[in-house]
Amino acid sequence: MDILSILVNVAVSFLSTFGYCIIFNIPKRQLVFCGLLGIVSWMIYYTMTYFSLSEVLATFAATCAIVLLSRVLSKLRKCPVTIFIIPGIIPIIPGSLLYYTAYNFFTGDMDACGRYGFLTIKIIFAIVFAIIVVFAIPMKRKKKSKT
Amino acid sequence: MENDLSIRVIDLASKAGRLLLESGSDITRVEDTISHILAAFDIRDYDLYTLTNGIFLSSLNKSKEGKSDYTRINTIPSQATNLGRIDAINTLSRDIADGKCTIDEAEQRLEKIQNAPPMKPIIRLLATALASGAFCIMFGGNLIDGLVCAAIGFLYYIVAIRFEKTQLSKLLTTGVCGVIFATLAILSFHFGLCQNLDKVIIGDIMPLIPGLSTVNAVRDIAAGDYLSGAVRIIDALVITVGIAVGVGVSIIVFTSLGLI
Numbered sequence: 001m002d003i004l005s006i007l008v009n010v011a012v013s014f015l016s017t018f019g020y021c022i023i024f025n026i027p028k029r030q031l032v033f034c035g036l037l038g039i040v041s042w043m044i045y046y047t048m049t050y051f052s053l054s055e056v057l058a059t060f061a062a063t064c065a066i067v068l069l070s071r072v073l074s075k076l077r078k079c080p081v082t083i084f085i086i087p088g089i090i091p092i093i094p095g096s097l098l099y100y101t102a103y104n105f106f107t108g109d110m111d112a113c114g115r116y117g118f119l120t121i122k123i124i125f126a127i128v129f130a131i132i133v134v135f136a137i138p139m140k141r142k143k144k145s146k147t
Numbered sequence: 148m149e150n151d152l153s154i155r156v157i158d159l160a161s162k163a164g165r166l167l168l169e170s171g172s173d174i175t176r177v178e179d180t181i182s183h184i185l186a187a188f189d190i191r192d193y194d195l196y197t198l199t200n201g202i203f204l205s206s207l208n209k210s211k212e213g214k215s216d217y218t219r220i221n222t223i224p225s226q227a228t229n230l231g232r233i234d235a236i237n238t239l240s241r242d243i244a245d246g247k248c249t250i251d252e253a254e255q256r257l258e259k260i261q262n263a264p265p266m267k268p269i270i271r272l273l274a275t276a277l278a279s280g281a282f283c284i285m286f287g288g289n290l291i292d293g294l295v296c297a298a299i300g301f302l303y304y305i306v307a308i309r310f311e312k313t314q315l316s317k318l319l320t321t322g323v324c325g326v327i328f329a330t331l332a333i334l335s336f337h338f339g340l341c342q343n344l345d346k347v348i349i350g351d352i353m354p355l356i357p358g359l360s361t362v363n364a365v366r367d368i369a370a371g372d373y374l375s376g377a378v379r380i381i382d383a384l385v386i387t388v389g390i391a392v393g394v395g396v397s398i399i400v401f402t403s404l405g406l407i
Contacts, residue, residue, distance in 0.1 A: 012281040012293075016353070019278030023354060025231040025266055042285065080176060080237050082362065083230050090358050096286050096349045098356075098387065099394065103345070106395035107402065124361070131365045 001050055006043075013042035017087045026083055033073060037088035041066045045092045055119065056126045062092050063130030071139060085131075094123045153190055154217055155250055157206055160184040161219040163236055163257060164202045168221075170229040170236075173363045174372040177202065180236065183244040184253075199378040200224065227311060228359050235260045268308050275354050276301040283350025288343050295332075295341040296350035303328040303351065317382070318389045321355055325393020328352075333397060337406045344407065348394060355390055357383040 017038025021031050041062040048058035070084035097120040104113035160181045167177045174197050181195055181204065193206035205218040239256050242248045280297030288296065303324055310320040328351040336344040360383040368376035401407050
């Protein structure tokens with residue numbers, strides 16, 4: 001992992017998340033934070049898979065980090081938590097695996113199709129469990145000042 | 148007079164809920180928002196049931212003249228993701244709950260949120276181009292692949308935006324989008340514009356991926372709203388299958404034509 005590829009990955013993960021946020025009309029003042037979340041999730045995933053840890057584990061770790069950060073940010077920036085989770089998760093959603101599954105399905109390589117298909121399903125389950133687990137962690141709620 | 152106010156509050160709350168659902172919110176947030184608004188105006192005796200495409204809100208009003216019922220049913224036939232609107236309504240409901248807002252102000256602000264002009268299509272197209280190009284490089288394409296991918300993203304999203312206004316099945320619309328960008332990618336690969344066909348197609352798949360439906364499905368199911376969660380899962384599956392079929396069909400056609 002050289003410094004150039006790290007820089008390129010940071011840049012493109014920021015830009016892709018940023019663009020995705022604009023498509024879904026995320027408020028302007030949150031855009032930079034969303035981009036930063038994209039960097040966090042992609043760099044966790046990228047580093048863990050680079051050191052040959054499994055994709056499923058990497059996805060789980062990245063999603064946990066994202067959901068945790070999103071919850072903190074949504075408290076700090078007084079904003080629905082969904083606004084931060086969606087852009088944070090989008091780099092690690094298995095779009096590439098979906099393509100390889102479909103490609104091998106349609107070109108008739110059923111072995112590869114099954115392999116990619118099951119990996120896709122496993123990764124989606126990793127995302128699902130990470131979201132559920134981190135949302136189950138209780139967080140202190142700020143008491144509303146009664147006026 | 149008392150009765151009149153409670154009707155206005157219920158109208159306001161159910162309208163806020165409807166706008167939230169239309170913009171792609173999860174069920175818990177809709178129910179929280181409605182109950183916060185009702186509680187702020189001291190309406191306690193009500194029942195609320197929310198689905199992905201409907202809100203049922205009914206309240207019982209007791210006064211000296213007797214009991215009176217007031218019920219609002221909202222159907223939400225179609226949804227278009229607009230996270231900015233969710234944020235705006237969230238801020239509004241926070242202000243109402245803190246007592247910073249009278250009913251008149253709240254109605255005006257909600258009206259303003261509803262009539263906020265939609266984003267200019269050109270900005271969305273440029274954003275799609277940016278996102279798909281960056282995704283392409285992120286998944287291992289080189290700079291030229293990224294540029295080709297961005298151009299294709301810009302072109303096919305014109306069609307995707309057109310489709311949003313129609314009532315066609317999502318299976319069909321995403322399938323057609325898949326055919327369009329896969330065809331463009333295969334043609335540019337054939338004429339030597341890009342080197343990694345798979346990376347270009349992946350980059351263009353990403354903006355269509357149903358990320359919001361997936362996250363909402365998980366959150367609805369985790370919160371116990373199984374029915375709404377199942378609807379979201381089906382929504383995400385339909386879109387995914389649409390993309391896969393669209394891309395797959397073009398790959399089959401162009402493979403048999405010998406272009407790949």
